[in-house]
Amino acid sequence: MMAVTYELIKTCKQTGARLGKVHTPHGSFETPVFMPVGTLATVKTMSPDELERMGANIILSNTYHLWLRPGEDIVEEAGGLHDFMNWDGSILTDSGGFQVFSLSDLRQIEEEGVHFRNHISGEKLFLSPEKAMHIQNSLGADIMMAFDECPPYPAEYDYMKKSVERTSRWAERCLEAHKRTDRQGLFGIVQGGEYEELRRQSAKDLVSLDFPGYAIGGLSVGEPKDVMNRVLDFTTPLLPDNKPRYLMGVGSPDSLIDGSIRGIDMFDCVLPTRIARNGTCMTSNGRLVVRNAKFARDFRPIDENCDCYTCRNYSRAYIRHLVKANETFGFRLTTYHNLYFLLKLMEHVREAIREDRLGDFREEFFEQYGFNKP
Ligand SMILES: Nc1nc2c(CCNCC3CCCCC3)c3[nH]c(NCCc4ccccc4)nc3cc2c(=O)[nH]1
Numbered sequence: 001m002m003a004v005t006y007e008l009i010k011t012c013k014q015t016g017a018r019l020g021k022v023h024t025p026h027g028s029f030e031t032p033v034f035m036p037v038g039t040l041a042t043v044k045t046m047s048p049d050e051l052e053r054m055g056a057n058i059i060l061s062n063t064y065h066l067w068l069r070p071g072e073d074i075v076e077e078a079g080g081l082h083d084f085m086n087w088d089g090s091i092l093t094d095s096g097g098f099q100v101f102s103l104s105d106l107r108q109i110e111e112e113g114v115h116f117r118n119h120i121s122g123e124k125l126f127l128s129p130e131k132a133m134h135i136q137n138s139l140g141a142d143i144m145m146a147f148d149e150c151p152p153y154p155a156e157y158d159y160m161k162k163s164v165e166r167t168s169r170w171a172e173r174c175l176e177a178h179k180r181t182d183r184q185g186l187f188g189i190v191q192g193g194e195y196e197e198l199r200r201q202s203a204k205d206l207v208s209l210d211f212p213g214y215a216i217g218g219l220s221v222g223e224p225k226d227v228m229n230r231v232l233d234f235t236t237p238l239l240p241d242n243k244p245r246y247l248m249g250v251g252s253p254d255s256l257i258d259g260s261i262r263g264i265d266m267f268d269c270v271l272p273t274r275i276a277r278n279g280t281c282m283t284s285n286g287r288l289v290v291r292n293a294k295f296a297r298d299f300r301p302i303d304e305n306c307d308c309y310t311c312r313n314y315s316r317a318y319i320r321h322l323v324k325a326n327e328t329f330g331f332r333l334t335t336y337h338n339l340y341f342l343l344k345l346m347e348h349v350r351e352a353i354r355e356d357r358l359g360d361f362r363e364e365f366f367e368q369y370g371f372n373k374p
Pocket residue numbers: 037038039060061062094095096097098145148149150189216217218219220221248249250268269270271274
């Protein structure tokens with residue numbers, strides 16, 4: 001029995017977007033969906049109860065971070081991530097590949113795996129496809145990611161070709177090493193940078209391995225948005241219609257809409273929670289830096305079009321005061337609003353797909369948010 005399955009409900013007549021549902025052992029969620037990130041087994045400053053109340057059904061955590069701290073053995077002894085963090089919705093864990101490349105220096109990539117330094121203690125470590133599978137099996141996430149290399153942007157064609165071929169060999173090794181296929185679904189990650197023939201090669205290799213879902217990796221790594229959109233235009237059609245497609249590391253409102261239009265079903269990003277912790281909020285009229293002096297006597301909510309707990313009960317003046325005083329409650333309020341804003345945005349995207357008008361929704365949203373301004 002497949003741990004993770006996808007149900008295609010309908011395709012938008014105006015765009016390539018699709019309305020779907022993903023079923024996992026910890027429940028189902030409609031797609032396109034934004035997945036809040038909880039790196040160290042917590043979505044920073046939010047309780048599981050608050051995440052549930054704001055409508056989150058799936059959150060992310062991470063192999064690399066939990067392996068280093070507290071150690072996957074402790075999480076396994078607790079009964080796995082769901083019990084450890086008291087979250088009974090779905091969980092997806094990234095494989096750690098990306099974090100090794102983005103967090104630690106002195107890394108050396110070989111066929112066997114990657115040698116690198118622990119970014120906290122400096123000790124030398126080694127992560128391989130097999131090790132990444134064992135850790136994710138111990139963590140017990142409903143969706144696991146294959147161990148891949150996400151090359152930097154830009155990367156030479158020859159380097160990228162070698163990297164794609166190795167990532168495909170690593171994907172096979174992940175399938176071999178994955179132990180709990182009845183309870184945890186393993187997604188393959190398509191690489192290939194901006195090179196169409198390499199994306200084709202990567203997708204062909206992974207689709208032939210018949211994963212229950214596919215991620216598009218190697219994007220949101222500094223390339224211009226039109227490069228990302230072009231890569232999506234020729235990559236998503238290479239993936240099977242009856243499997244979820246997850247665009248990794250994407251979480252700005254415009255990219256969520258443009259990715260959905262190009263047939264992406266799942267998104268994750270640290271953006272909303274990270275900018276919240278420095279007092280920046282996403283609103284329907286663009287970004288608002290609540291720390292700004294102009295809000296000192298502004299008693300309106302962060303976003304007058306938002307009905308979240310933060311916007312129903314607190315003013316810009318109050319939140320500015322808290323953020324300036326470095327009061328934790330202030331960051332809880334901005335985080336709650338930013339996550340609610342993106343979860344609500346995806347609800348509107350799904351509604352627009354139902355009504356075959358996602359193209360129109362994109363125009364209205366971009367206009368109001370200010371994306372079209374030159
Ligand atoms: N395997 C893998 N992961 C990738 C990730 C991590 C996705 N988030 C996981 C999440 C798990 C829990 C801990 C945190 C990470 C990416 N993130 C980005 N861009 C982020 C760009 C960005 C945007 C805003 C702020 C910071 C960074 N591109 C990515 C490409 C890949 C990739 O090819 N392979």
